Amino acid sequence: MGSEKNKTLKEITKNKYQYGFVSKIETEKFKPGLNKKIISLISSKRDEPSWMLEYRLKAFDALQKMTPPNWANLKIKPIDLQKIIYYAAPKKPKYNSLDEVDPELLKTFNKLGISIDEQKKITGVAIDIVVDSVSVATTFQKTLKKLGIIFCSMSDAIKHHSELVKKHLGSVVPYTDNYFAALNAAVFTDGSFCYIPKGVRCPMELSTYFRINEAGTGQFERTLLVAEKDSCVSYLEGCTAPMRDENQLHAAVVELVALEGAEIKYSTVQNWYPGDEKGNGGVYNFVTKRGICFNHAKISWTQIETGSAITWKYPSCILKGNNSIGEFFSVAVTNNFQQADTGTKMIHLGKNTKSTIISKGVCAGKSNGSYRGLVKIAKSAENARNFSQCDSLLMGQNCGAHTFPYIESNNNSAIVEHEATTSKISDDQLFYCKQRGIPEEEAIGLIVNGYCKDVLKKLPMEFAVEAQKLLEISLEGSVG
């Protein structure tokens, strides 16, 4: 059915980025460039304690001895760190009620369909919204406070919970880990901090909407989640960005600490500006996400990646404790000229540790998607188990899907299973749907959603709908 389908696919993949607009919020920002002076300025702007500045400067020293990684299956134009602005914040950073918030900003949220008002009403989701680098509104603090849960911006945490931050920051992702982690440690401006006390089950989904807002501004969030013994939390992170021509660098670091018996579920829907149909612009997304599990702890990463021009991201679990569990569920959609190299690392150190990896890649247009995963079984990891399933779905003839599974097993009692499939949406499937009255565009959406179902069902309810919408937007959207 060749040309007919190609035509529709072309129209589908031509779909404009719906969230591309720039909100006119007055912004305070620094001059571009990266040096010790800028770092000191970032630190003093935020009234940080001296240990924080020292940490940043050490990270900067480490960064200068490092080079960007080049092993990923990505074509990246060199990034000039000196051309980036390292700090931008809305002029009036804190509000008590919505009335005080810049109407332009509210409009932005409305366009995104995530007005704070609406969000407040939805099933008790606490929201910590990060516009550029400073938190603007934090809600539901009271309920959380009663339980002893801390959910605040990283800058607040550094000021008010200094000891906790000092103890855990960099404990899972040290600044020596990689180039982007070092960069982040040196210049991060904000992000979220979350602390769940011993035995507490957080009664609501904690959610953060990130948004890059200022031209030429690098965004370097830092997120730290600490779940004390036998506690439980589900955390949501979602992103959209306005349309831009110049590339925007994003290098976030997320650290999760799941102490004995704790459970952390971390879900992401990522929809940053992917660049236009010609491959111009778009966000460069280099993220280091890692969690550590102590005895009987569990960390689950779920991600829906639809945006960014380049994605470099491997949410990982260090299964340090005995009987700990790591999970990774991922849908990565690439379209047009997008490139994604994403996957996970499961490092089994403890006995009876278990990990599950389910990765679904969907490639359309001229895009390239790679799954890269490492399953490492240490000598100490008696009876470790891993199951990995990596599927790719190709749409059209010009895209590519690649799978790079690495397995290092140093213990004979380990069982590691890996399954991989590559499929296409078949003409017969499309015809079957159409014969029932379902047009091509909807049929593709239906089939893709079906293909990703195993991952979508891992998302919290509130997010699942949004994620399905995103999949449709990135693949079918507004034709004609």
Added chain:
Amino acid sequence: MLKIKNLNVSTADNIQILKNLNLTINEGEVHAIMGPNGSGKSTLASVISGDPKYIIKTGEITFFGENLMELEPEERAVLGLFLSFQYPVEIPGISLNNFIKTALNQKQKALKLKTLSPKFILERIKENAKILKINLDFIKRSVNVGFSGGEKKRAEIFQMLMLEPRLSILDETDSGLDIDALKIVAKGVGRLRNGKSSFVIITHYQRLLDYIKPDFVHVLSDGKIIKSGGPEIAKMLEEKGYEWI
């Protein structure tokens, strides 16, 4: 309602399958099409429903006066055309339930009618599942994935009952069905037989026709209709085989 005139159809590699075929189906009629393997029965069904695998060289197909050849398969479906596939395809991850809901509401949308409420659809699902003796758990399974041969056919008829088409083409829906299932399918067809809906029943066997009495029987051979007549033709074929013609 359906008029096919001098239809010549080839595959992409230019192999001619249908040769100068003519067929007219009026409202409320049941036509049976029989014929040896490879004679072009499924091809005819596919061409009527708009499968782009086949190329119409010459000829005309109209449905309620509309030129079908200008319409997309989904537009034909909205006009009330339904094909029960000989080999229904698997669609992983989409429940039959969700699939049929989507189909119904896409049809509503195309007709500029309002979306059907989940409650209304559920009632219809229950009603039709009961007729076809389908378990509601079955409807939660992914479309055709792991269905047995007979279950696939039953699921096709279930969709037919849900969509209430004006013309249904059943391509060997009876193959692979046990006697009880055959009766159930016949009952399903009977439900839509109200003098307005028409059926094309492609089959190799007389037995389905015992339950669904056709008005006409056609014999297709090598892409041509070589004989047309009443139900007696099917009986003769069953006794004497195609040699008889």
